[in-house]
Amino acid sequence: MKSRVLTAALLALASVGMQAQNVMDVNTKKLGAAIQPTMYGIFFEDINFAADGGLYGELVKNRSFEFPQHLMGWQAFGKYEVKDDGPFERNPHYVLLMDAGHKERRTGLVNEGFFGIGVWKGESYRFSVWAKAPQGKATIRIQLFDENSMKEKQQFVEQVLDIDSKDWKKYTVQLTSPKDDKHAKLRIYLKGNAPVALEHVSLFPVNTYKNRENGMRRDLAQALEDLHPGIFRFPGGCIVEGGDLEERYQWKNSVGPVENRPLNHNRWEYTFDYRFYPDYYQSYGLGFFEFFQLSEDIGAEPLPILNVGMACQYQNWENEKAHVAISDLQPYIDDCLDLIEFANGPADSKWGKVRADMGHPAPFNMKYIGVGNEQWGEFYYERLKHFVAAIRAKYPNIKIVGTSGPVPEDVPDNTYRFADGWKAMTAQKADLVDEHYYRDEQWFLSHGLRYDTYSRKGPKVFAGEYACHGKGKKWNHYEAAILEAAFMTGFERNADVVHMTTPAPLFAHVDGWQWRPDQIWYDQTEMFKTVSYYVQQLYATNAGTHVLSLTMNKKPVANQDGQNGLFASAAFDSKTGEVIIKVANTSRQQQAIQLNLSHVKGDRTAQTLTLCHDGMDDENSIQKPELITPQKGTAQVVGGKKKAVLSDQLPPMSFRIYRFAR
DSSP states (O other): OHHHHHHHHHHHHHHHHHHHHTEEEEESSSOOSBOOTTSBOEEOOSOSSOTBTTTBOOOOTTTTSOSSSTTTTEEEESEEEEESOOSBTTBOOEEEEEOOSSTTOOOEEEEOBTTBEEEOTTOEEEEEEEEEOTTSOEEEEEEEEOTTOOSSOSEEEEEEEEEOOSSOEEEEEEEEOSSOEEEEEEEEEEESSSOEEEEEEEEEESSOGGGOTTOBOHHHHHHHHHTOOSEEEESOSGGGTOSSGGGSOOGGGGSSOGGGOOOEEOGGGTSOTTSOOTTOEEOOSSOHHHHHHHHHHHTOEEEEEEOOSOOOHHHHTTOGGGSOOGGGOHHHHHHHHHHHHHHHSOTTSHHHHHHHHTTOOSOOOOOEEEEOSSOOHHHHHHHHHHHHHHHHHHOTTSEEEEEOOSSSSOOTTOSSOHHHHHHHHHHTTOSEEEEEEEEOHHHHHHOTTGGGGSOSSSOEEEEEEEEEOBTTBOSOOHHHHHHHHHHHHHHHHTTTTEEEEOOSOOEEETTTOOSOOOSEEEOSSOEEEOHHHHHHHHHHTTOOSEEEEEEETTEEOBSOTTSTTEEEEEEEETTTTEEEEEEEEOSSSOEEEEEEEETOOSOEEEEEEEEEOSOTTOOOOSSSTTSSOOEEEEEEEEEOSSEEEEEEEEOSSEEEEEEEEO
8 A cells, every 4th residue: 555655656746847847937927029010921932833823813824925935835726827916015926817728627726724724613714815807807716625525525615706806905705614623724716717816815713812803813812811921022032033134033024014024934944854844934924013912912011022133143153244243233223213113102103103004003012122032142242232222312211131141050161151141231231131941850959049149239030931841851741840830939039130031932833843841732723731831820820919038947948958849939919918828849758838927817718729740741732631730729727826827738749829818
């Protein structure tokens, strides 16, 4: 009997000892640094077919016949001719369809879309085309069809369109699909003998995001809105630079009438020979006006990134001939100044009028601009000085984002010179410095205190691209997402110096990806959100307004010695009067935690959100989009005379948020 009592006593002591190892103290009354509304955001780059074939709602590939192979994406049959004297100066090519010369022969076009044209049963699709009939009248038949159909007819919907003018006009007709189909194609037949010229052949869902004609794919844009991002960085990324300056992203080419926006070569077409897509171009249909409009729609501050007069340094290294001479920088500087006028200028200014003519007379009230993407070295620093001087002189209230290069620290023989980047940005008085890091599990586990030692003077931090790239596992698996969640407690704890963060990349097509991990994946009709997406959503929707002190043995909780793989941070939401505590357990064992909550009186129930899953390599998919999602629950806060206590058991490799009234 005595032995049993002794054993029970020892077990109780062991339990108390285990609890004591993970006791955290939270001061819920004293408010720390303000958490910026821009803290958690999104970064868009046109990689992985993120724009055309992704977020941008257009379903037709090479709609203006401007690809270098003018009929890439199309099959032409019968008698036809590609001509180059069309109505749009920057998109001059079009196709002339003519009588095939025999009553049983056909002339026409077939478009394959982006890995197929995806349609939903009962949904309507807006077909539009700029056309003219050289003889004054002509007729075309427009079909959506399934070439593998076993039914009598391949086509499952058809409309007839009469072209009634010798002059170029825009014609529109709607097609309503009677079925779901991920791999439909668009077919256009010439009906009758009269020839017809076709330009800018387009097919959009009627049901786009916000129901705009040149709109976004609804489900993908809604997923962005559901993230509640505070900042939206666009349009890249390496496409800002281009493999050479001729193919850099030029915002002025991406505004104005969509029919006259010129094609741009996407540098991701050729970057990876093991994920090669020779038909990957940028239509600019998703242009800077649409980026600003989308920012406004989802409630995010826009952060455009512009070229600093340098081509991609990865591809050109420090080859000065690949970059613009400092004496020739003025057109690039003008692009920055003109963009600010486009976004913020009155409707009667030169570039403000372009915005107003596109349907947005009111300014977009842009507050930030980035100059250069992931650049480094003296080539960058010397060029940036001229941009900073010009922007400060004309628009002193615009905050300027510079960059520290593509790596997050100095290493032996470091070509990228991270420390030099910060020194240069500080000297030039940039407002924020854009840091990028794609690192493995161990890096994320060991850098929880990264920002605790940063200087509180000078520029603020923008973690503009980051993701946990599992060692040998560059995919969207659960383990990597949990380590991202753990690392992000350091963003929150250091909100006085970290003002913006955006993981990367954002989008990927399941049949057309080049880079992973990514936040949101999709095919022609369906999509799924990764665990990393849910981590970002959990942070953005539970950000709070001010940091609270949370320590274990008077130290920040960031996987330090004796902290058993735990990471934690705390915030107060002055809008709701709630305390928000985030805890990640990165150990492979269950961890008991005790949160001592000062200035909390009385019992109450905390609402919890938890990411927990057994398979470290598991991930969501098109087939199982909700395999791993946050789960709601509760935990009890027990009040005391001086403090309240919340005790809980955290599962191995899990992330949990507690939210309760103070």
